Amino acid sequence: MHQPLKPATDAELRDMIAEAVATGTPLAPVGHGTKAGIGHPVNHLSLDLTALSGVTLYEPDELILSVRAGTPVDDVVALLAEHGQELPFEPPMWIRPDGAESRGTIGGMVMTNFSGPRRLKVGAVRDQVLGISAVSGRAEPFKAGGRVVKNVTGYDLSRGLCGSWGTLAVATDVTFKVLPKAETEASLLVRGLAPAAATSLMTAAMQEPDDVSSAAHLPPDIAAAITSFGAASTLLRIEGFAPSVKARIASLSKRIARHGSVELIEEQASRAVWRAVSDLTLLSDFQHTALWRVSIAPAAAAVLSDKIAGKLSTRFAYDWSGGLVWIWVTDETDDLGAKVIRDAIAGVGGGHATLVHGPAEKRVTVDVFEPQAPALATLNARLKNQFDPAGILNPGRMVREAR
């Protein structure tokens, strides 16, 4: 194995990619390596981007932030907090290969597009990206988008690169729209609901004008692991200016009263519990063979769980009002439960499942990302081929290579 490549400048990065093209050497772009265990296992030469680091433009009045791809997300979160602002999609915490907690790097965050509980209201990472500079698999540096919020000049290529797992281009710089942090927050808690009742409650709450920013349901054992509530917990978060939060908490409490006994979770406890919900992948209290992250129509969460529960031994937690279902599989199965889970998803109108934890040897044969219909899969393959005709950017990571 070669020493990892570590470009210090954009020009070095371009030259390294050009060299890789010339020699046919596949590269694995990497920041903190917090998501190294997601995707099909690859054994490419590491392209360490952490030297391309730093904030290049931050204008709080304009709500604009430009930052180099290798910059730690934690640093950016801290900088924004100094100005009362934030990345509103709540980038979750992960574990580095050395065991330390980290939100990873900006490049990793953008290329994987994982968002936290507030995604329900404000959108995902990709919704806040305004522009990207990158080097494609043709060793050509290019930019897309810009530094203003409203911009429809050309294809929205910066959004197109989000969630591409380093397979189309290697980002060097990303510009975000940032938002003011809410002045305060509080949550409402209903204890003891079964999944179906919890789904009903969250669905009802999202149809009220109280502007719920996050809605989650934790079964008793997961609630016990991350809260002191001592029972299954259904949580609704309200954020904003203090008088508004107070008024909305009051009105929402009344509106959902028929669903159970409603308790108030004050600001600090609310922040803590949502942080824990955001970081559910860190949960290590339970032995599991696989952790799946499932995206479906939110109101179908309980039905999906029912379809799976009879066939697999699992734990579920719901975020995004049920639109995000975490599934911890405890059975030993050949496919880590992929077929059962994906059949269930198809049975509730569609969506997708991504394997977040799973042993490398299984990830060779199990589809980590949702397999796509043929026309869509070939369209994706054509896009990959246009940006990376030599196939040197993380080949095999997203789409399992034929063996």
Place this chain on the structure above:
Amino acid sequence: MGLIAMPEPDRATLAGREAIVAGLRRILPAERVVVDERGLRPWETDGFTAYKQMPLAVVLPETTEEVSRILAFCHAQGTKVVPRGAGTSLSGGALPLADGVLMSMMRFNKILDIDFANRAVVTQPGVTNLGITRAVEHNGFYYAPDPSSQIACSIGGNVAENSGGVHSLKYGLTTNNVLGVEAVLMTGEVVRIGGKHLDSEGYDLLGLIIGSEGLLCVVTEVTVRILKAPETARAVMVAFDDVEEAGNAVADIIAAGIIPGGMEMMDKPAINAAEDFVHVGYPRDAEALLIVELDGPKVEVDYLLQRVEALVNARGATSCRVSTSDAERLGFWAGRKAAFPAVGRISPDYLCMDGTIPRKALAHVLKRMNELSAHHGLRVANVFHAGDGNLHPLILYDANNPGELETAEEFGADILKLCVAVGGALTGEHGVGIEKRDLMPEMFTDVDLSHQMRVKCAFDGKQLLNPGKMFPVLHRCAELGRMHIHRGELPFPELPRF
């Protein structure tokens, strides 16, 4: 006609028109394949009316299957296709091609599924933007993006243009409010992307399709997010005798952590044109008028209005009126919403520009624009989505004066170059179309543009969908695809490749 040239029509296609029409009539009944001159005339332009072109034929499909068969047929024939929604584009995105089939999607006019539990609506693309809100408002919901043409423009057109509106500062553009599409590729292949779930799988093709101006695929179904309407909305109308202070007030509001539902600014010529037209009590002597609308729960709106009032007064507002009724609030908006027709009354013609700038550059841009106005000898009025920096200069001209359209276009190009020079963008919401096509190199290098074209090549390798729009120069995908790298030799991407 003005300065913008369309690609030379393909003679073989023009000569083969009869065979193409016959082929289309094997797919659709004769009345849905329009070929006679009288029938084609209404399709010759879109909202960018300075340019007109009769299409080869117009087709009116009603099903995804029909769209698929028409596209597959045109693909096999090598015939160009221009997709069209309601035709309200302000940048010529739906301008027909002499050698192209115009595909109207307006018969896809049904809402397929209203799902309040999942806060989603599945609709055909010819349904109007406002039609979606109308279908869900009985239950207190609405569809957030609200382009000014929302009564007429189609949701399919909104997808093509990534439409915004006055509320996009708080609620986002089309791309932030669409969950999924069904689309037909030029080959006739049907793909479904996303659905009622969040975060579609695989590459973010939704992100690429939304705002692609009909160059990538024909959208046959759209799933949108609907939102519960805010409980209340109130507006404050603020006058300033200095544009820079008005701009500073906008920055102060944002810096205070307040994201208004809408925040609009008008300059003196726009204020006066609007007041002449609708008589809503706009202060004629103000240099800038700011309308800030706050929406949400009543408690929040009342609280934030006080804060906004304090902030604008600290910036030397010369007057500040807070709406006390919905009628009064709508009165504040009446002039702003009538700004374009109001300007239409004081000038035989006008060009509506659509640049975006960093807000802090506003005073500089307006000053420089006045200099350009003097230089070109044409008047300009400005309306401004102040919250997100989207500027709409309206250039007043008279098309009956020889050369004046061309002068107006040059003036417009100068304004957009200025927007890019201060760190902004060529278009905030109207799209590139043909209007800004030749200005793309102001913002993007050849290499930047070649990467955009590679998206086009992945979707439409023969480049038959809406060619002549968005890109200043068309390159064949094969030509674009060349990459000669021999072992050990590094490429020189800084050198132009075409």
